[in-house]
Amino acid sequence: MPQEAQNAAPLLEVRNITKMYGDLAANSDVSLSIDEGEIHALLGENGAGKSTLVKVIYGSLQPTSGEVWWQGKKITIANPAAARELGVGMVFQHFSLFDALTVAENIALALPGKLDLAGLSEKISRVSKDYGLPLEPTAHVADLSVGERQRIEIVRCLLQEPKLLIMDEPTAVLTPQEADQLFLTLDRLAEEGCAVLYISHRLDEIKRLCHHATILRHGKVVADVDPQEETANSLASLMVGADIHTISAKSGRETGAVILGINNLNAPADGPFGVALKNIQLDVRAGEIVAVAGVAGNGQGEFFDALSGEVAANTSQAVKFLDTEVGHLGIIKRRKLGAAFVPEERLGHGAVPEFSLSDNVILTRHATGDDIVASGVVKNVIADDIQTRISDDFDVRKALPDPEARSLSGGNLQKFVVGRELDRDPKLLVINQPTWGVDAGAAALIRQAIIDLAARGSAVLIISQDLDEIFEVADRIAVVSRGQLSDARPATELSLEEIGMMMAGSHEKNSDHDSDRGEVASA
Amino acid sequence: MKLILEKRPQRSAKMALLSPLLAIALTVFFGGVIFALLGLNPLRALYVYFLEPLTSWWSIQELVIKAAPLVLIGVGLAVCFEAKVWNIGAEGQLTMGALAGSMIPVFFTGWQSPLTLVAMLVLGIIGGALFGAIPAFLKTRFNANEILTSLMLVYVAGYLADWLVRGPWRDPDGFNFPKSVNFEGWQVLPTIFGDRIHIGAILAVAAALVLAFVMAKTLKGFEIRIMGNAPRAGMFSGFSPKKTVWFAMLLSGGLAGLAGICEIAGPAGHLQPLISPGYGFTAIIVAFLGRLNPIGVIFAGVMLAISYLGGESAQIDLGVSARISQVFQGMLLFFILACDTLILYRIKLLSGGSRKVTGA
Numbered sequence: 067m068p069q070e071a072q073n074a075a076p077l078l079e080v081r082n083i084t085k086m087y088g089d090l091a092a093n094s095d096v097s098l099s100i101d102e103g104e105i106h107a108l109l110g111e112n113g114a115g116k117s118t119l120v121k122v123i124y125g126s127l128q129p130t131s132g133e134v135w136w137q138g139k140k141i142t143i144a145n146p147a148a149a150r151e152l153g154v155g156m157v158f159q160h161f162s163l164f165d166a167l168t169v170a171e172n173i174a175l176a177l178p179g180k181l182d183l184a185g186l187s188e189k190i191s192r193v194s195k196d197y198g199l200p201l202e203p204t205a206h207v208a209d210l211s212v213g214e215r216q217r218i219e220i221v222r223c224l225l226q227e228p229k230l231l232i233m234d235e236p237t238a239v240l241t242p243q244e245a246d247q248l249f250l251t252l253d254r255l256a257e258e259g260c261a262v263l264y265i266s267h268r269l270d271e272i273k274r275l276c277h278h279a280t281i282l283r284h285g286k287v288v289a290d291v292d293p294q295e296e297t298a299n300s301l302a303s304l305m306v307g308a309d310i311h312t313i314s315a316k317s318g319r320e321t322g323a324v325i326l327g328i329n330n331l332n333a334p335a336d337g338p339f340g341v342a343l344k345n346i347q348l349d350v351r352a353g354e355i356v357a358v359a360g361v362a363g364n365g366q367g368e369f370f371d372a373l374s375g376e377v378a379a380n381t382s383q384a385v386k387f388l389d390t391e392v393g394h395l396g397i398i399k400r401r402k403l404g405a406a407f408v409p410e411e412r413l414g415h416g417a418v419p420e421f422s423l424s425d426n427v428i429l430t431r432h433a434t435g436d437d438i439v440a441s442g443v444v445k446n447v448i449a450d451d452i453q454t455r456i457s458d459d460f461d462v463r464k465a466l467p468d469p470e471a472r473s474l475s476g477g478n479l480q481k482f483v484v485g486r487e488l489d490r491d492p493k494l495l496v497i498n499q500p501t502w503g504v505d506a507g508a509a510a511l512i513r514q515a516i517i518d519l520a521a522r523g524s525a526v527l528i529i530s531q532d533l534d535e536i537f538e539v540a541d542r543i544a545v546v547s548r549g550q551l552s553d554a555r556p557a558t559e560l561s562l563e564e565i566g567m568m569m570a571g572s573h574e575k576n577s578d579h580d581s582d583r584g585e586v587a588s589a
Numbered sequence: 590m591k592l593i594l595e596k597r598p599q600r601s602a603k604m605a606l607l608s609p610l611l612a613i614a615l616t617v618f619f620g621g622v623i624f625a626l627l628g629l630n631p632l633r634a635l636y637v638y639f640l641e642p643l644t645s646w647w648s649i650q651e652l653v654i655k656a657a658p659l660v661l662i663g664v665g666l667a668v669c670f671e672a673k674v675w676n677i678g679a680e681g682q683l684t685m686g687a688l689a690g691s692m693i694p695v696f697f698t699g700w701q702s703p704l705t706l707v708a709m710l711v712l713g714i715i716g717g718a719l720f721g722a723i724p725a726f727l728k729t730r731f732n733a734n735e736i737l738t739s740l741m742l743v744y745v746a747g748y749l750a751d752w753l754v755r756g757p758w759r760d761p762d763g764f765n766f767p768k769s770v771n772f773e774g775w776q777v778l779p780t781i782f783g784d785r786i787h788i789g790a791i792l793a794v795a796a797a798l799v800l801a802f803v804m805a806k807t808l809k810g811f812e813i814r815i816m817g818n819a820p821r822a823g824m825f826s827g828f829s830p831k832k833t834v835w836f837a838m839l840l841s842g843g844l845a846g847l848a849g850i851c852e853i854a855g856p857a858g859h860l861q862p863l864i865s866p867g868y869g870f871t872a873i874i875v876a877f878l879g880r881l882n883p884i885g886v887i888f889a890g891v892m893l894a895i896s897y898l899g900g901e902s903a904q905i906d907l908g909v910s911a912r913i914s915q916v917f918q919g920m921l922l923f924f925i926l927a928c929d930t931l932i933l934y935r936i937k938l939l940s941g942g943s944r945k946v947t948g949a
Contacts, residue, residue, distance in 0.1 A: 376824050398827035409825060418819040429815065429826045432808055439808050 075138030077102045077261050078123065078154075078230055083132035085118050092118040093129070094285045100230065100278075105252060105262040107272040107293065109305055110282035111361065111531070111569075116265050119282070120232055123263070124156050125149040155223030156232040160339055163207045163215055170203035173222045193224050197251045212338050213244035220251070231255065232263045237271060238339075238363060249275050267305065267361050269298040269570040281305055302566030306533060321541075322352030325494050325525035326405075327386035331379055331393075333372045341365040341549045343372065348527075348544060348554060350494070355516065355526040356554055357540035359533060361569055365549035366529050367410070370498045373527070374407040375400045387494060398433045406430075406492035408484055410499040410529075412476065416483040419472035423457070423464070423482060424449040426471050430486060452489065460485030461511060477508030484512050488519055495519060498529040513539050533565065547571040594934040604932050609878050609885070612924035613892065620917055629907055637906045638899035638917075648902075650785045652894050654856055658683070658848035658868045660793040660890035663875035664800045664883045665844030671804065671881045673817040674837040678724065678739030679845040680869025681746035682717040686846020687853045688750055689716025691860045694776045695758050695769055705775040709850055717846015718839045720746060725838035729831040735838070743869070751862045758860060769860035778855045789851035794887065796844060801883040813837070845869055866897065867915075874922045877929075893918065 079099040085092045093115045100106045110116050121127035123134070125143035133140055136152055143149050146156075163172045170187045177186070187203035194201040199217045207215060216236065223231055233252075237245040252262055252275060264276055272279055273293045281289045281304045289304050296304075331346040343365050350356045360366060371377040372385065379385045379393035386392065392400050397407070407430075409415045417426045427449045432439050438448050450468060457464065460481040464474060471479060480501065487495060500516065501509035517539055520526050529546075530536050536543060537557060544554035545568035552573040617639065621631035642648045662679045669676045676682075690713035693705060723742060727733035755767045763770075778787035804810035816823040816833040824830065848868065853860055875893050879885030900914025 374825070396827060397825065401827070407825075411821070414819045415821045415825055418815055418822045420818055421815070425811070428808075428811055429822060432811070433827065442807050442809065444806060444808055444811060 079135040081133045083129045086130045091285045098280050100261045103256050103259045105256050105276045107276035107279040108265045109279050114282040115285040153229035155228035157219045159234040161219045165208040168204050213240050230261045234265045269301045303563045306562050306566035321354045324349045325352050326350040331384040333368045336368050343368050343549045346551045350525040350527050353523050354541045355520045355539050356542045357528045357536040360546035364546050373496045401434050404493035406487035406495050408497040412479050417471040422468045424453040424468050427452045456485040456489050477504035480504045494525045496527045550574050593937050595937045608928035612928050615924045616921045638903050641902050642898035653786045653790050655897050656890040656894035657789040657793045659875045661848040662845045662872035663886040664797045665841035666876040667881040667886050669837040669841040671817050672813045672833050672837045675736045676739050676841045677736050678743045681743035682720045682842040682845035683849035683869045684746035684750050685720035686713040686717035686849030687864045690850030694772045701774045713846045713850025714843040718843035721838040721842020725835045754860050767862050771859045787855040797883040797887050877925050
């Protein structure tokens with residue numbers, strides 16, 4: 067692009083940014099420009115490259131190639147401090163504050179220069195009042211809701227009088243009322259000339275708020291649109307993409323009795339950034355694979371924990387396995403009934419990194435009838451036999467006969483962790499992100515093994531963000547959004563557009579939705 | 590320029606075994622430096638401190654007597670620390686064990702039967718375990734940090750003991766000395782191998798062997814290792830973090846209590862204001878020097894017992910304060926932790942344009 071006149075130059079322009087991680091292009095030839103006073107949406111699924119781009123703009127990553135221009139000048143943003151000096155502020159999705167300190171003290175910690183708590187408190191009061199972000203400087207953070215804590219972060223940015231404010235999924239932790247309040251604040255900021263880069267996958271918010279939307283998919287810009295002129299449908303299909311319609315024809319398996327019955331399952335949010343589950347209903351029958359799609363952080367972790375029994379369900383009948391109510395049973399009892407679980411995180415949840423593979427066999431199978439444990443004494447020989455069998459059956463490649471789990475590659479460890487459960491021939495398998503971060507070969511092997519398990523008459527529930535994967539294996543698909551689960555519908559009937567809309571929350575019941583979140587801001 | 594610690598990709602198993610020896614070598618070397626700075630001949634001073642205690646039968650007996658409580662407490666703490674439960678208050682649990690066990694001779698002075706001793710030992714275990722239960726309750730119920738609560742309770746136990754021996758439990762025929770009645774007959778531990786080593790030493794070795802088996806071969810040991818290593822995986826395995834805290838605190842408290850009553854019913858023979866010369870704290874070093882392995886703890890206990898005896902002989906022969914043993918113990922712990930850190934991490938020197946930490 068030739069030199070433009072100084073006054074017409076956009077506030078920020080990134081040109082042809084590429085960021086490589088090994089062979090993987092997290093961002094590939096991404097360009098974007100933001101004017102003063104513009105609210106610009108960055109839209110995309112998990113892993114589309116939104117975070118990478120933002121980190122480049124905020125200086126915490128350096129691009130492999132490409133240029134960053136600021137007010138018509140080409141610059142290099144060496145680190146976040148440099149970005150803040152330019153006038154870039156960022157509100158992180160998962161911010162960290164000191165619970166025991168007050169609002170003012172927390173903000174003072176993040177500001178450069180000498181400490182003047184009284185003066186700062188006054189400034190905080192003024193800024194927070196001006197922008198409709200009620201905040202009491204002397205309040206202790208421990209007593210505040212997540213929404214109020216986010217205000218601290220926003221006020222901290224505003225005190226530095228930013229020209230560009232980056233907001234990463236700000237409404238993910240907010241109640242709808244808090245979100246509305248935030249939109250007013252952002253509108254007000256934009257009127258004053260501050261630009262906002264707004265990262266989200268929520269289409270309604272983007273239509274409500276943003277002047278421009280750049281849509282990323284697989285690290286590339288697929289569209290640069292005016293959200294006002296798009297429908298939620300068209301945005302959804304741009305975000306999800308139409309290139310993955312390879313719906314594999316299912317063999318039309320016979321489905322049998324209901325194996326897993328979920329009935330009005332509710333669960334509280336797991337920590338301040340978690341999402342509460344609301345009235346989840348779902349049946350999974352023998353011989354079928356049901357997939358739960360959804361963008362990460364919409365309650366999938368809480369859902370998995372409630373099914374596995376790591377967290378007890380709200381009522382005993384909320385989770386039924388075969389004909390047994392298991393809602394209040396622990397994970398060992400559920401395993402003994404024939405259920406098997408594979409969590410999302412391999413290292414530290416599904417397996418202990420520092421333990422040998424045979425010890426990791428004991429982890430889920432010490433009580434499941436493999437005779438590994440007799441009167442409290444562990445028989446390592448049996449665990450080692452099972453470990454060897456799993457490694458052979460699932461092609462787990464390792465350098466030593468019984469290595470530490472952490473020495474395996476992601477794909478091999480995932481094959482082991484999945485194989486450890488499938489080796490039991492469970493009647494029910496609940497698996498969270500079965501192929502997250504594993505190579506294509508391992509992913510194909512795992513998916514095939516899951517399909518084979520269902521073909522043998524077991525019920526399978528997959529929680530996944532990967533729509534390719536879901537269409538490849540699932541018979542029925544439900545979508546989770548903000549802790550609410552849609553009805554499960556046959557995969558053959560669903561279009562990508564519909565799934566995209568559901569991922570953006572179209573099935574949410576908004577009427578009773580607000581009160582459940584509990585943390586309504588108190589001004 | 591700045592230093593950072595970078596995690597090593599692979600732990601060296603050889604270095605993990607060598608690290609306690611390396612730590613001892615460094616402690617001896619810098620101990621020599623300190624002696625030299627005090628104007629003493631470092632070689633002679635080190636001989637007096639570390640080797641002289643091993644040259645006479647009397648001092649070897651003394652060594653075993655001092656090593657026994659260190660091992661007994663140390664194995665409990667090793668299991669506790671393996672579960673990443675940080676019981677720092679073994680000294681207080683030791684005191685409470687000593688007090689609980691002493692109730693028999695104090696209140697049933699005339700009771701003489703083998704059961705007397707059994708009852709005293711059992712009460713000692715219960716006393717220590719109950720005192721360990723307080724931090725366990727506070728942690729599991731209120732998420733209170735057990736490092737602080739267990740440590741603070743040490744002083745509660747100490748003052749309680751002090752008050753009892755000066756007040757209600759004072760020997761009426763004791764010329765107003767702050768001590769309880771003298772324990773006699775079945776109220777004291779039988780001795781073995783000569784006239785001073787008592788069966789506390791056997792209890793200590795037995796406890797180490799049992800816990801070595803538990804940790805290596807049983808599901809309980811697996812539970813403790815997994816909860817200490819990856820609690821999320823432990824919960825996935827079906828274990829309860831709270832139960833692990835309770836188990837670790839009750840076990841280490843109980844063993845500390847047993848060490849306490851063995852100390853009073855053994856070498857002391859009566860309750861007195863000062864029950865131990867800090868065995869409960871020194872046992873923390875013992876547990877780490879033994880690499881949290883119950884068998885390793887036996888050797889570490891002997892090593893630390895030498896540091897107590899060495900302090901005494903250094904005071905007699907060299908005229909330095911017996912506090913020197915605390916200096917040695919502190920140095921030893923420092924070097925163990927430093928060696929362990931350097932097994933897991935390597936030091937890297939960053940020069941020039943250091944990256945700033947992201948303010949989040």
